[in-house]
Amino acid sequence: MYSSGNPTNIANPIKDASVRIDLKTIDGRLTLFETTLCKKLSLVELDEHIDLDPQGYLTAYNKDDIQLICCQADGSISWLVPPIVQARFVQSLKWSMNIIFSWQFNRARPKGKEVVKYELILQDQDLPRPVEVMEVLNGTSNSFRIYNVYPRYFRVTGSGDVRFLEQAVRLVTGDLVLNHGSLEWWSFHDIDASNVSVCGELAGPMAIIVSEETPQGILGETLSKFSIWGLYITFVLAVGRFIRLQCADLRMRIPFENLPSCDRLLAICEDIYAARAEGELEVEEVLYWILVKIYRSPHMLLEYTKGD
Structure with a gap:
């Protein structure tokens, strides 16, 4: 290796x-x-x-x-x-x-x-x-x-x-x-x-x-085939851009990730699934909009995800 x-x-x-x-x-x-x-x-x-x-x-x-x-x-x-x-x-x-x-x-x-x-x-x-x-x-x-x-x-x-x-x-x-x-x-x-x-x-x-x-070797063959510019474009630009996209706008995801407790949100999702399975489409729609309303309001999201 x-x-x-x-x-x-x-x-x-x-x-x-x-x-x-x-x-x-x-x-x-x-x-x-x-x-x-x-x-x-x-x-x-x-x-x-x-x-x-x-x-x-x-x-x-x-x-x-x-x-x-x-x-x-x-x-x-x-x-x-x-x-x-x-x-x-x-x-x-x-x-x-x-x-x-x-x-x-x-x-x-x-x-x-x-x-x-x-x-x-x-x-x-x-x-x-x-x-x-x-x-x-x-x-x-x-x-x-x-x-x-x-x-x-x-x-x-x-x-x-x-x-x-x-x-x-x-x-x-x-x-x-x-x-x-x-x-x-x-x-x-x-x-x-x-x-x-x-x-x-x-x-x-x-x-x-x-x-x-x-x-010879993986790095050597890459350098021979693509030259140092090809290596730069592949790793520095392409891989660097991919990593940058993964790490960009992390602050925008803070309200929706790493929540203290998601049990109540999971319970609503399970209720939506159960209502759909039973054919209660009106109940499913009401639960869906409740879930949307929670995610639209940071205050409500914080209240629903508080730990015990």
């Missing part, structure tokens, strides 16, 4: 990760690249000679909370957009174009917030020229580059929010490639992934994540 009320922090690693890149115009949104094939490595599993943090971004965090996420460069879905739809979509690129990159992580806790999604809309200066995207979709080219897509280092808080590491400003740049064959599919090649040799052939999206510990 004590441990349930007294929260202790335990590790909360990333269980699954996926990446998605969407192309959005005024005509709608198409998914270019998506993969759920991501390898997760904790810092303690890596070779001690591999330095993931040459700039010292991670020194303030527990090694057990740090993970390296390495994803396949090739998407796990095929490009199956019908030619007529693709042709219309290409025309809409002349008017507007946005590229949206998103990470999605699954963790065991907190309850109700197991899935964490981080989404970033690329700035205009980081987008390729619309003509470059049109050439890839029309088949005259096979790739285009997008800049400053997402931060290499970030952390997932205990409450399920994604934050940049305070001092880390390095962003990832990569190439989107449309592969042709019996089927077509997109690939995302992280042009800086070669700097981290531990990913091996996984040259797709790569990130170093700090998944913060979460408290």
Whole structure:
């Protein structure tokens, strides 16, 4: 019971990760690249000679909370957009174009917030020229580059929010490639992934994540799920208001509560019940109005409830 009320922090690693890149115009949104094939490595599993943090971004965090996420460069879905739809979509690129990159992580806790999604809309200066995207979709080219897509280092808080590491400003740049064959599919090649040799052939999206510990126990899970503001609203405002309503206007109830003796009042109530049972409705009404008259007059109520 004590441990349930007294929260202790335990590790909360990333269980699954996926990446998605969407192309959005005024005509709608198409998914270019998506993969759920991501390898997760904790810092303690890596070779001690591999330095993931040459700039010292991670020194303030527990090694057990740090993970390296390495994803396949090739998407796990095929490009199956019908030619007529693709042709219309290409025309809409002349008017507007946005590229949206998103990470999605699954963790065991907190309850109700197991899935964490981080989404970033690329700035205009980081987008390729619309003509470059049109050439890839029309088949005259096979790739285009997008800049400053997402931060290499970030952390997932205990409450399920994604934050940049305070001092880390390095962003990832990569190439989107449309592969042709019996089927077509997109690939995302992280042009800086070669700097981290531990990913091996996984040259797709790569990130170093700090998944913060979460408290366990009743109080800990409540704090993780609702945050301190949710706890304040629930207990201080809701429970406090309920207690205040129960204790409000106590002075108005003093004449009707804690009476010295209620035997006479109970006798009148029993007589009302007996008259009703015998069908003496006129007698019942007379007794009822006598009882009402007593309660309307504090003086009469005091006289009828005096002790012997």
